[in-house]
Amino acid sequence: MLAVVPPPITVRAPAKVNLHLGVGDLRDDGYHDLVTVFQALSLTDEVTVAVAEEPGVEVHGEGADAVPTGPSNLVWRAVQALAQHVGRDPDEPRVRVVINKGIPVAGGMAGGSADAAATLVGLASLWRLDIGRDELADVAATIGSDVPFCLHGGNALGTGRGERLVPVLSRHSFHWVLALARRGLSTPTVFEEMDRLRSEGRPPRIGSVEPVLEALASGDPRQLALLLGNDLQAAAVSLRPTLRRTLRAGVNAGALAGVVSGSGPTCAFLCESAASAVQVAAELSGVGVCRTVRVAQGPVPGAKVVQREEQS
Numbered sequence: 001m002l003a004v005v006p007p008p009i010t011v012r013a014p015a016k017v018n019l020h021l022g023v024g025d026l027r028d029d030g031y032h033d034l035v036t037v038f039q040a041l042s043l044t045d046e047v048t049v050a051v052a053e054e055p056g057v058e059v060h061g062e063g064a065d066a067v068p069t070g071p072s073n074l075v076w077r078a079v080q081a082l083a084q085h086v087g088r089d090p091d092e093p094r095v096r097v098v099i100n101k102g103i104p105v106a107g108g109m110a111g112g113s114a115d116a117a118a119t120l121v122g123l124a125s126l127w128r129l130d131i132g133r134d135e136l137a138d139v140a141a142t143i144g145s146d147v148p149f150c151l152h153g154g155n156a157l158g159t160g161r162g163e164r165l166v167p168v169l170s171r172h173s174f175h176w177v178l179a180l181a182r183r184g185l186s187t188p189t190v191f192e193e194m195d196r197l198r199s200e201g202r203p204p205r206i207g208s209v210e211p212v213l214e215a216l217a218s219g220d221p222r223q224l225a226l227l228l229g230n231d232l233q234a235a236a237v238s239l240r241p242t243l244r245r246t247l248r249a250g251v252n253a254g255a256l257a258g259v260v261s262g263s264g265p266t267c268a269f270l271c272e273s274a275a276s277a278v279q280v281a282a283e284l285s286g287v288g289v290c291r292t293v294r295v296a297q298g299p300v301p302g303a304k305v306v307q308r309e310e311q312s
């Protein structure tokens with residue numbers, strides 16, 4: 001009798017923005033301790049996993065050329081980590097992964113981590129694993145600091161490397177405009193630049209996280225806008241001075257506030273309403289301070305299988 005090949009599984013996973021990114025000192029393991037508040041945004045990648053004789057990774061969509069398809073792709077690390085975790089041969093996974101990018105590549109929005117999280121969820125379904133979200137999150141943390149959040153979605157307070165999460169409640173949706181840059185920034189390089197700036201005595205660190213959690217709970221974008229903060233922003237701007245102009249242009253276009261997303265170079269602008277975000281996006285796209293703009297809202301759920309009727 002022929003073995004039945006399970007149908008491919010498509011998973012959608014969100015980008016993230018850090019509403020608050022407090023970076024502590026460099027640890028012995030090369031990471032920094034973080035206190036961060038993540039929000040998952042409606043800017044997503046779709047990842048399809050399928051059983052295949054010829055394993056591999058394919059990448060489509062914007063910026064696909066800049067994404068490695070070899071073993072360094074986080075998706076591949078996710079396949080191997082999960083195979084190992086459940087006792088399958090990590091060197092013979094017989095899986096093909098197709099990524100459709102909607103999240104900017106190397107943009108500080110956890111695009112690679114979203115793909116890894118989507119792969120874990122897809123494989124758990126494809127391989128019919130009896131594995132809970134907590135166990136999947138443990139595997140996710142071995143792949144990258146942001147992968148557990150891309151699984152989790154919503155809003156969360158992250159500590160440790162950013163992988164230890166506590167859910168955070170928020171009222172209403174928040175509306176964002178994202179200014180995407182022409183070229184990406186390397187996350188390790190931005191952290192190194194921050195260490196360098198600190199060794200020279202600059203810059204001040206952002207405040208405490210509690211007011212951000214209160215603003216989220218209140219659902220008031222004006223209150224949240226005053227509190228957006230990112231300890232990596234000065235480093236990203238130091239490496240890419242044009243970001244200063246981008247940040248200013250977003251506020252001039254009518255956003256409540258702007259912040260560099262994670263390690264950048266994407267700039268995230270919080271807006272008063274959905275209508276205001278559309279207006280800000282239209283105005284910002286005409287100023288010539290970024291490659292393109294996107295409108296998004298948050299929070300949205302974490303990595304989730306796309307139901308068949310939703311698939312085109």
Ligand code: C5P
Nearest residue numbers: 030031032034144145161162187188191
């Ligand atoms: O965890 P991930 O592999 O995504 O991190 C990429 C790089 O970002 C790390 O190698 C490190 O240089 C930097 N990083 C850090 N502290 C964190 C998270 C990331 O220094 N908490």
